[in-house]
Amino acid sequence: MNKIIRTRFAPSPTGFLHVGGVRTALFAWLIAKQNNGQFILRIEDTDKVREVAGSEQHIIDSLHFIGIKWDEGPDIGGQYGPYRQSDKLTIYKEWAQKLVDKGRAYPDPYTQEELNRLREQAKIEKRPFLFREHRPETFAKWDGSSTLRFKSDPKPYVWYDAVMGELSNGEEVIDDFIIMKNDGYPTYNFAHIIDDHLMEITHVLRSQEFISSTPKFLNLYEALEFERPILGTLPFVMGPDGKKKLSKRDGAKDILDYKKEGYSSEALLNFLATLGWNDGTTQEIFSEKELIEKFSIERVSRSGAKFDEQRLLWLNGHYIREMNIDTLYANAKDYFPKEASAYDDAYKKNVLTIIQERLKFYSELPSLTNFFFAEPEPDLTLIQNNKQLSKVEPETLVSLLEVALKGLDGISFETEKLSETLNGLLEKTRQKPAILFSLIRIVTTWAPSSPGLVESLAVLGKETTLSRMKNALNLLSKN
Ligand code: GLU
Numbered sequence: 001m002n003k004i005i006r007t008r009f010a011p012s013p014t015g016f017l018h019v020g021g022v023r024t025a026l027f028a029w030l031i032a033k034q035n036n037g038q039f040i041l042r043i044e045d046t047d048k049v050r051e052v053a054g055s056e057q058h059i060i061d062s063l064h065f066i067g068i069k070w071d072e073g074p075d076i077g078g079q080y081g082p083y084r085q086s087d088k089l090t091i092y093k094e095w096a097q098k099l100v101d102k103g104r105a106y107p108d109p110y111t112q113e114e115l116n117r118l119r120e121q122a123k124i125e126k127r128p129f130l131f132r133e134h135r136p137e138t139f140a141k142w143d144g145s146s147t148l149r150f151k152s153d154p155k156p157y158v159w160y161d162a163v164m165g166e167l168s169n170g171e172e173v174i175d176d177f178i179i180m181k182n183d184g185y186p187t188y189n190f191a192h193i194i195d196d197h198l199m200e201i202t203h204v205l206r207s208q209e210f211i212s213s214t215p216k217f218l219n220l221y222e223a224l225e226f227e228r229p230i231l232g233t234l235p236f237v238m239g240p241d242g243k244k245k246l247s248k249r250d251g252a253k254d255i256l257d258y259k260k261e262g263y264s265s266e267a268l269l270n271f272l273a274t275l276g277w278n279d280g281t282t283q284e285i286f287s288e289k290e291l292i293e294k295f296s297i298e299r300v301s302r303s304g305a306k307f308d309e310q311r312l313l314w315l316n317g318h319y320i321r322e323m324n325i326d327t328l329y330a331n332a333k334d335y336f337p338k339e340a341s342a343y344d345d346a347y348k349k350n351v352l353t354i355i356q357e358r359l360k361f362y363s364e365l366p367s368l369t370n371f372f373f374a375e376p377e378p379d380l381t382l383i384q385n386n387k388q389l390s391k392v393e394p395e396t397l398v399s400l401l402e403v404a405l406k407g408l409d410g411i412s413f414e415t416e417k418l419s420e421t422l423n424g425l426l427e428k429t430r431q432k433p434a435i436l437f438s439l440i441r442i443v444t445t446w447a448p449s450s451p452g453l454v455e456s457l458a459v460l461g462k463e464t465t466l467s468r469m470k471n472a473l474n475l476l477s478k479n
Helices: 019-034 055-066 085-101 112-124 188-198 208-224 255-261 265-273 288-294 309-322 325-335 338-342 345-355 362-373 394-409 415-429 433-445 453-460 462-478
Strands: 006-009 038-041 105-107 148-150 157-161 165-169 178-180 203-207 230-234
Touching: 006 019, 006 203, 019 038, 019 055, 019 203, 019 230, 019 255, 019 265, 019 288, 038 055, 055 255, 055 265, 085 105, 085 148, 085 178, 085 188, 085 208, 148 208, 157 208, 157 230, 165 208, 178 188, 188 208, 203 208, 208 230, 255 265, 255 362, 265 288, 265 309, 325 345, 325 362, 338 362, 345 362, 345 453, 394 415, 394 433, 394 462, 415 433, 415 453, 433 453, 433 462, 453 462
Parallel strands: 006 038, 203 230
Antiparallel strands: 105 148, 148 178, 157 165
16 A cells, blocks of 8 residues: 655744745645645744744744645644644653663763763864763663663665765764753654654655754664655755855845735745756746646755745746736735825726736835825926936926926826827927926826826826826926
8 A cells, every 4th residue: 555645844933934944844745735645734842942932823824825734733733643842742751761671772971061071072182072982881770851862873874865866974973862851852853753753754854954963863763663754855045146055134034024025925835946946847937736746856956046036026026917906906905005095996906907017016015106195295306317308408398398288188088098199299399208208207206117107197087197297387487
């Protein structure tokens, strides 16, 4: 009988989830999904010192935002629970006791000071410190609450990593590491191995930072007589220069910040999936369904993928352009400038329609659409710094505006009529669009850029357009 594929994401609640973390979860989830398997969320909260309050909920919210759902987890339970490590301390203790009984674990006989001294000595003698060389001859009885070490069986391994291929190590990297701490909690090194076994995890996907510890894990699997899951190591996400691990300085942020800034979950899903993975073609846009079909762990790159925020912007813009206006409106509604609350849905939808092409993320909305909702502050530098307009005499600008005002006053503001009238004004004034249209555009929006003139005026409406042009006329006549 074929085994059911079970993958897991096992974050520690030590802060927010960033792109690398969510990508790990996504790849594990895709493997489960494409095999009709199960995906498990497990909270690894055994390091009470590093724990940050609220992280578990934050992790859950981040995964929900991306659209990753789990079949079992701390919030929904399941047959293999508990799914929070702090809720299963007695289970780890039982497994630790089994190792003790087999002679494969023993209480650490040293105090912290003694250990420090041994380490110091090794440093002076310029040799690596290996605990196993100081292993006691006979093991004391374990009282269940003192530090417990694994009695390792150092040996070289050659193993296969689903991403990195064949890997190997020498026996010198395997030491008697701590499996239970004196606060009653297991270490990560021990707890995750017990959990992956009890939860029947078939694939362990995790970040590169665990690769150097893997030989120790292999040794522990053997001592516990556990079947080893498939291991897949995901290289770090690199900063934009491709040289260092992505840091906060390069823009690594909380995945929920992207939600706040108005990124769509489809774009993020697509972005994260293609961070170090492609399907072997040049395809860049993948729906969730396609990702589930096409993802393969063998095609994950062995070197770190570069984090390119421009690509995320491009992808997000792509998804925004693809949305029908009602969906876009529903998604973007809360991001309009506050003055927009005085306007009805139809007006706001019209504004969205004409900026949809240029919108890259929703929190750009206020800067792109302010002038549709509030009277803009006139900024004459927009005229002075305009390449074409700066060359035109102020009197000419005034008379151009007068002619334009007269022309627009007599018509209704439908796009066709507007377009016809504006073109007529070009002929009448014998001006280039770069002069006449730019002038009208600037004085009706006072914004560095805006959607097409005809569309903008049609949405602004006749009254607002003409009143802004009259104000500009007063202003320009005075200067
Ligand atoms: N708790 C570990 C972490 O948050 C997970 C490593 C693993 O997936 O085994 O980094």
